[in-house]
Amino acid sequence: MMKKMLVLLALLPSLAFASGEGIPLDRAPDLTNDMAALQRGAKLFTNYCLNCHSAESMRYNRLQDIGLTDKEIKDNLMFASDKVGSLMTVAMNHDDAKKWFGAVPPDLSVIARSRASERGSGADYIYTYLRTYYRDPSRPTGWNNLAFPNVGMPNPLWQLQGQRMAKFEEEKDPENNGEVIHKFVGYQQLTPGTMSEAQFDEAVADLTNYLVFMGEPARQTRFKLGVIVLLFFGVFTLFAWRLNAAYWKDIK
Template identity: 65%
Template sequence: MTLLKRLIATLVLLPALAYANEGGYPLDKAPNRTTDVSSLQNGAKLFVNYCLNCHSASAMRYNRLRDIGLTEDQIKNNLLFTGEKVGDLMKTTMLPQDAKAWFGAVPPDLSVIARAKASEAGSGPDWIYTYLRTYYKDDSRPTGWNNMVFPNVGMPHVLWELQGIRAPKFAEEKDPHDEGKTIHKFVGFEQLKPGKLSAVEYDNAVGDLVGYLQWMGEPAQNTRKRLGVWVLLFLGLFLVLAWRLNASFWKEVK
């Protein structure tokens, strides 16, 4: 009975976990592109160009990108900029002391960030997908940027050239708990300066980046899942054979 209660409680809490985050902002569903090779290649390009300047991925080597269809020449010509070798780990050249002085903290390693956020926020890909799409201009912050998902974030908006500059819009509403008070309710963003990409194109690019971060957390996940299907089929066939052999054996005994 206790196990049943726990199962029911988990099912009830799942929708809440899917929208849980540090700022209370509802999370958007991230597209699942871990099996889309072209999407993963674009995500890798975005990661190297915009994320690897400050963040490392020390559990990942450049040559592992061959698993998503890139050749060594493509990796050398398009993803290596500071003399790294194809077999090197994805590490940033930024010194930790400089990062702490500029941002207040050393940027975290992103090797397994999607999996880490899944344990913290309930849905890692959704958290990252929404986070990268909810930056806005805030001159009161040291970096000039803030975020709806992660209020008072220390990281600047590195993708602002693609998305453009936006400001949040709020509407005044009566407080449902106190009619004498009004509250500011977020109702959307105002585009102050257009970016290189349209809103749809930017969301698509972020989806590619998030898909790559998911894949990078476990590059063998697609192979593992394919093998898992064959293993389950083999075990199912073996179960049928064992069941019929057992029936035949006991038939002779009787």
């Protein structure tokens, strides 16, 4: 019940995954070839993201690409439809979402691709963002985020991570006429989560890599086809070279 209430709070006008200025981004582990990690990420996505955020460019049956069977998809990952070929939509009507919360939650189909910037890749942004939530009583939702200051969405994974406060120290900025700034120095854990810090980081890495996969499900197939095409051209070039040599050897 608490999770559902928290998810509903996510439908505020300033929603998650919006770009914002914050701390330097951490490098996200690359697990896009790890089928088990992608399957865990898909489970996290359907349980914690798909309640409000759709992925309308993605069909459930594309999860076969990460090693899941139709039965596994239907039994474990489908809550809003009963057809494996259906798009990943949410039951909430867009007009109702605008009326109740002021905005429609953004579609996450290509979120990992759209958040790439000079600060880092889209995967780096998501990985950092989901791991840097902290409690902030001054915010309407009671939550804030180091990667996206004044974020509008509360922490969707707080039950896994637990609740914590961010600790800041005041210091003068020598590059800005000595203006006093608040420097982040660490976290204070308020309540424990169901996961340890290391387990939570692994879970976020799984979710991040699933979002990367979802942005381009055919990526691995494209890479494999690219290798095959390059090998073909290499063999073809060898044959063409030998044929050319055979043709010109008797011509003076």
